[in-house]
Amino acid sequence: MVRRNVIDLRGFLSFQILHELKRKRFCGDELAEIIGKKKSSKLTPGTIYPALKNLRHNKLVTFKQEGRKKFYTLTPSGKKEYLRTKKLFKKIFKNILNG
Amino acid sequence: MVRRNVIDLRGFLSFQILHELKRKRFCGDELAEIIGKKKSSKLTPGTIYPALKNLRHNKLVTFKQEGRKKFYTLTPSGKKEYLRTKKLFKKIFKNILNG
DNA sequence: TTATAAGTATAGGACGTCCAATAAATATTA
DNA sequence: TAATATTTATTGGACGTCCTATACTTATAA
Numbered sequence: 001m002v003r004r005n006v007i008d009l010r011g012f013l014s015f016q017i018l019h020e021l022k023r024k025r026f027c028g029d030e031l032a033e034i035i036g037k038k039k040s041s042k043l044t045p046g047t048i049y050p051a052l053k054n055l056r057h058n059k060l061v062t063f064k065q066e067g068r069k070k071f072y073t074l075t076p077s078g079k080k081e082y083l084r085t086k087k088l089f090k091k092i093f094k095n096i097l098n099g
Numbered sequence: 100m101v102r103r104n105v106i107d108l109r110g111f112l113s114f115q116i117l118h119e120l121k122r123k124r125f126c127g128d129e130l131a132e133i134i135g136k137k138k139s140s141k142l143t144p145g146t147i148y149p150a151l152k153n154l155r156h157n158k159l160v161t162f163k164q165e166g167r168k169k170f171y172t173l174t175p176s177g178k179k180e181y182l183r184t185k186k187l188f189k190k191i192f193k194n195i196l197n198g
Numbered sequence: 199t200t201a202t203a204a205g206t207a208t209a210g211g212a213c214g215t216c217c218a219a220t221a222a223a224t225a226t227t228a
Numbered sequence: 229t230a231a232t233a234t235t236t237a238t239t240g241g242a243c244g245t246c247c248t249a250t251a252c253t254t255a256t257a258a
Contacts, residue, residue: 006157007117007184009191010215010244011110018106019195029235038191047216049237054214058105068224068235085106090196092108092137096118097189097196109214109245128205146246148207153244167205167254 009039013051014060015089018074018082021061027069028052108138112150113159114188117173117181120160126168127151 016035020026026034028048036043052072055061060078063070074082115134119125125133127147135142151171154160159177162169173181 005184006159006180007113008216008244009111009114009184009187012108013215014106015108016191016195027235028237039187043215044217045235045237046218046239051215053237060105070236081105085104085108086195086198088108088138089192092115093188093192094196096115096185097193099185107214107246112245126205127207142245143247144205144207145209145248150245152207169206 012089013043013047014055015082015085017051017055017072018060018078018085021072021074022079022082025064025071025073027071029069031072111188112142112146113154114181114184116150116154116171117159117177117184120171120173121178121181124163124170124172126170128168130171 013035017031020031020034028045031052032043032045032048035048052061055078056063059075060081061072062075063072065071112134116130119130119133127144130151131142131144131147134147151160154177155162158174159180160171161174162171164170
């Protein structure tokens with residue numbers, strides 16, 4: 001059992017995925033790289049793929065297969081959900097960010 | 100089973116507790132009120148007290164009993180941990196906040 | 199003193215996020 | 229064609245966050 005940090009900032013992965021997909025389409029592997037490196041290192045498949053599966057099932061994202069990659073984009077309700085959640089996120093955390 | 104929102108921003112409670120205690124001492128009930136109302140409504144005892152217990156056990160907070168209240172403050176390592184985590188938090192989320 | 203309110207606390211369950219390990223499918227290279 | 233690399237995917241476990249429900253302790257009010 002390895003616990004590097006007492007507070008580990010685990011969370012908000014689905015929100016971060018929507019955030020990245022807001023600006024550009026990405027495949028799962030790219031999302032694992034982009035989101036992971038902000039925290040420490042690339043996210044493992046066991047982290048990113050279940051999250052994408054859940055977002056698919058909730059129809060917040062859709063994808064287009066190209067070769068062995070699946071390029072994800074936001075659905076209309078995914079965009080709406082992202083904006084709604086971002087508003088809430090700002091309300092909760094803006095004080096922390098500006099301090 | 101009630102799921103209001105697909106993305107529920109669950110997380111970072113311990114971090115938020117440290118953030119509040121950075122500026123002022125609070126008892127558990129006050130923290131439940133302050134942190135909860137930013138999201139929606141007051142956090143329940145089953146949410147706030149286990150989190151405080153964990154922070155106590157990790158020696159990030161300490162408390163002073165006054166009447167039936169326990170007033171929590173950051174320990175030196177609690178302050179250090181807060182600053183370390185805040186830096187990481189900003190790295191991860193500043194792009195989202197400024198958008 | 200007894201009842202009530204305030205504040206703290208735990209148990210139990212659901213869920214999302216994280217990893218390591220394993221596997222499968224597809225594209226590329228030898 | 230066969231071997232390798234890339235990308236997707238699942239399983240299983242640990243953990244923190246969230247709730248409801250229940251209970252305990254201490255202070256205040258009747």
